[in-house]
Amino acid sequence: MTHAPVLKVENLQTRFKSVQRGKYVHAVDDVSIELYPGEIVGLVGESGCGKSTLGRTIVGLEKASAGRVLLDGVDLSTLSGAALRNSRRALQYVFQDPYSSLNDRQTVGEAIDEALLIDGLRSADERTRRAKELLEQVGLPHTARDRHTRELSGGQRQRVAIARSLAVNPRVLICDEPVSALDLSIRAQVMNLFLRLQKDLGVACLFIAHDLALVRQAASRVYVMYLGKIVEHGPSQELYDHPGHPYSQMLLASVPEVDPRVEKLRSAPLLKGEVPSPTNPPSGCRFRTRCPLAVEDCALRAPASHVLSPDHNAACIFAPDLHGGKRSALIHQAA
Template sequence: MTPDVLLEVEDVTKHFPITEGIVFKHEVASVKALDGVSLAVRRGETLGIVGESGCGKSTLARVIMRLLEPTSGTVRFDGKDITQLSQRDLRVFRRELMMIFQDPYASLNPRKRVGFIVSEPLEIHGLGTDAERKRRVQDLLEVVGLNPEHYNRFPHEFSGGQRQRIGIARALAVNPKLIVADEPVSALDVSVQAQILNLLKDLQGEFGLTYVFIAHDLSVVRHISDRVAVMYLGKLAELAPARDLYAAPRHPYTGALLSAVPIANPRRGRGRSAFVLGGDVPNPINPPSGCRFHPRCPRAQDECALTDPPLEQRAAGHEAACFFPLEKWPLTADEMRRPATVSAPGAETEPLAAARGPS
């Protein structure tokens, strides 16, 4: 682990058991939410994580936070293996890593005042006197764009955007090094989303924060992220700097996601040929053999159903798990179905997608 890496996730899996029986329960299957995820987050950067619902983004966030125990694998924070920490050591660790939750309505206790909600982390960790905590909370409310006089109000007296600002203030209370933001703007209006994103960027520069930012919206991720990880059915499909990934995606799944993003310019939008994926996301209880994306992939060949492609470097800092990556971007729907090269030299085969016909 290099000194500039703050968080390292190494070959992490998380399987949720499915049991039968009332008195004598036994496991009959498991939901494979994460299956061999490895990535690193550098100090001061924002790593965006995107993918369809059910791909494992939120599960990964909760494993990083130790809200869920990994089935296997290692999570290292600031050089220390946190998957082996005792409950006592874990409390100290939680000062360094905080979380912003998706729903600003459900993540705040409706029976507690804002002052208590934001100061609770300070009280749990025994930081400061009552007067110092109150002053700290009022300062934080001002930092996130709220009036310090809101200290005595209840959450129901605020709008959705204001509630998310309260959640951000709570996350900042103990001066963490890393903040995991699990879809923090998905429940907000577009205009409020922009305010929260700009606030997060300003706070990152002011406090030297590192973010793991989870979202569905590719436009939101592009605005805030330095690097982007694309997940599909519990595995990483692509990992690259944000500018490179949006300019030249290499994985067909990433290409399909980007082709669905609306374009503000009508002239460019009319000339674009979007590609719509066929079929549904496979069942995580029984994922496909080989590449998990191959049943829906327009470029899949026989090799894809037999072997799971590793995450390999396709350009400087740009990794993709695909035997038949995209050669250029943008591509038409027909070009998406015709891989020009294969991973094994001299081994060209007819694409499976050609036999299927258009999706």
């Protein structure tokens, strides 16, 4: 990774006014991430941890309250008008639910045409040619152009949604749970489409998901988010094999096994309770209220980020021990 990141998020903060007067919901708090050209990066965490808000803030669907989003080194907040629109085009979003992200009254052709018009393709012939190309890229027959989106299945609709975001030649796709609304037998097809797009078009992908197994296989690197903060990030294999944060470790261990022989050996569920409110996050380490390893020090100050191996960081005072296998949030729990 000697080349420059295509997307760089620096100390990004998104906060919303709370219903409690004078208080704020810190949905995203001081988050920095990087995305290199042509890589798929996972962003995982429980619901309410701010992962969708982070994605939405990056593309400008939410307003950042602090921090910067740099696309190819250019700070998007310094741009306006046509320059901003041009940059935004390079940054596309794929939504979770392909049933609500497409207009039922449009045909597939119209839906894609709209995106191409925005891209400035004036000639109708040119647009038809490009639409054909896009449909092919996402694995739909070009005869699909004349069908209404409402006639399509979930998997097909998600392909149309992807074709639409590809229409403007983006460099970065932010995919927010793009396959969780799809049936299991269809999921693999759409996942393989993402892998192919990454290889063929070199599109970088921020893959927001709660399905950890899916992310491990698709992403080269993973960010783990908890209550508005990135608690750990690293290369997927390394992070899945040697997690350095108790939250990552427990999250990974709570994925159910298909094999009943393995599943029946499982002890009590690991992570107790749920994510606390982001309006009043715990002092110090935000995970401490659910962490079996928490000590007094955790409440006093936010833990520093430890570098565990190249490009693998975790924000926990025990990170080196956890990473080295000298300590475990799982064993502690069982005792």
